[in-house]
Amino acid sequence: MATVIYVPRINNNDDEVKVLAFDVSIGDKIKAGQIVGQVETDKAVLDVMASSDGYVLGFVAQAEEVVRVGSIMLWLGESKDEVVPEVQNLTTGQAGSRTSLVTAKARILLEKNSLHADVIPPIDGRVTVEAIERYLATKGGVNAETKPVLAQSSVDVLPDVEGTQMNLTREEKGMAATVTWHRDFAVPGYIEIDYDLAPWAEYAKRFQDEKGLLMPPLLPLMAWRLVEIVQEMPRLNATVVGNKRFEYTPVNLGFTIQAGDALYLAVVRNAQGVDEFGFVNTLGDVLRRAAGHNLRESEASGATVGFSSMERWKVTRHIPILPPHTALMVAHAAGQGGRGVLGASYDHRVLNGGQVVAALKKLSSPKKN
């Protein structure tokens, strides 16, 4: 039976990507995991891999074409001669074309919400419960097909000063979408505490020396501590959808990294499943790929809690925007005179100030073993 490879998502906020090239031709026999082509946004290029063995039957997307995330990129068959099934429209939104990549739990959730799989942007090529929940959250927790979100009524006008209008890059559009979620859905608050820098600095130095690490591990270690705290306080790892709090099962730690002009939220998924050194190594891998504008699809979306630092810019206070569908973004900054400021933006629908202060106090020093 013919199967498909879908156009993957590179980051959470780009619904379209450009197909750069195909590395395979019609009739080629390919193996699962083989790279079949590349897609890009303005700042990132992603290799697209086959999820199963098969023969290339045909292409739907074309090189240099800008296509929707989740649309069909190419068809695979069990034999060279297999016929590509007739599908009226091979892009996102058509019934029947993605059934094999929908998980069983996701299918139940789709039925419950009267949704079809093809409207859900997949994660790593699969429609999962997480993908559906994220889709629902972007629609305010309701099925947009049956309860349309009210159209924006305000219209911005050009300033009465001479100038030139520039098109936003994809990345700028993504940032605008993130900020809009923060504005439209979260009820943001910000709290900070003062703390002693020495215990963390000493712990990180000892850890670096013991492990022979090239990279100073202070921020990854603090991010790991946040993962531990989140497990002790599950409310930190949550969002509100509709009128219910939604507590995430995995801890997907999003970590901001500036790579050239691009600002990424690089994500370590299931961070609760590794130990401290494993987390430092995994985050190092993810950040290195971000620095090379080469994040994998699953590493560029799905954050459930965030960590941000502006220490490199010697900034002593910053108030981060909350990534979509998160309730907490820790703000690490440069210290002065042995003291530092540790802050956090939070969604007041999920957390109150006392809970955030409690979390920041725990984070202000390494765990006492």
Added chain:
Amino acid sequence: MSLNKESIQAEIKAKVIDIAAQTGDDASELGLDEIIPATGLIDSTGLLELIAWYEKTYQIPLTQEEINIDNLGTLARMAEFVLRKKGLL
């Protein structure tokens, strides 16, 4: 691209100078055997940028285990590591 130790060291140093300049630091006096992270000339984000550039420029994908002081701590070690990975040393 010329793959000899001196030219690789010079290329890497030029990149370090470029990265250090982003945060207002001058790395032009960086010695070949100085431990780069210990100089404070580039921070962890800068090191990530350096390593990502290094992998791409010399076409040597690194594992996390290889990213350590012994292999990549100085300009000289980084150049030697390229040659070793390419079987030229």
